[in-house]
Amino acid sequence: MSSHVMFLSSKQISYLTYNEMNHELVARYATGECRSFSSISLNTFEQLLHSENRYDDFVRLTQAKLGVPTS
Numbered sequence: 048m049s050s051h052v053m054f055l056s057s058k059q060i061s062y063l064t065y066n067e068m069n070h071e072l073v074a075r076y077a078t079g080e081c082r083s084f085s086s087i088s089l090n091t092f093e094q095l096l097h098s099e100n101r102y103d104d105f106v107r108l109t110q111a112k113l114g115v116p117t118s
Contacts, residue, residue, distance in 0.1 A: 050064055050065065050067070051064065051067075052064050053065070053092075053096055053101065055105065056101070057075055057102050058077065058098045059117075060074055060077070063105065065091055065092040067113050068118070069085070070087055070088060071083050071084065072084045072092060074109075084112050084113075087112075091108065096116070
């Protein structure tokens with residue numbers, strides 16, 4: 048099993064983890080809450096990892112997964 052950790056410049060999110068086997072991205076919030084997002088490809092995670100603005104790209108990714116319209 049391969050798992051990756053990514054830190055964001057965010058007061059709300061402590062870190063993200065990505066599990067390659069399950070294709071799952073998990074956000075660990077400063078409150079201790081965890082929220083998982085399934086069906087995330089390794090390529091998508093790597094794009095997020097190399098992003099200049101990880102937080103904004105994470106928000107866009109999760110909004111798309113949740114079906115939230117973006118303006």
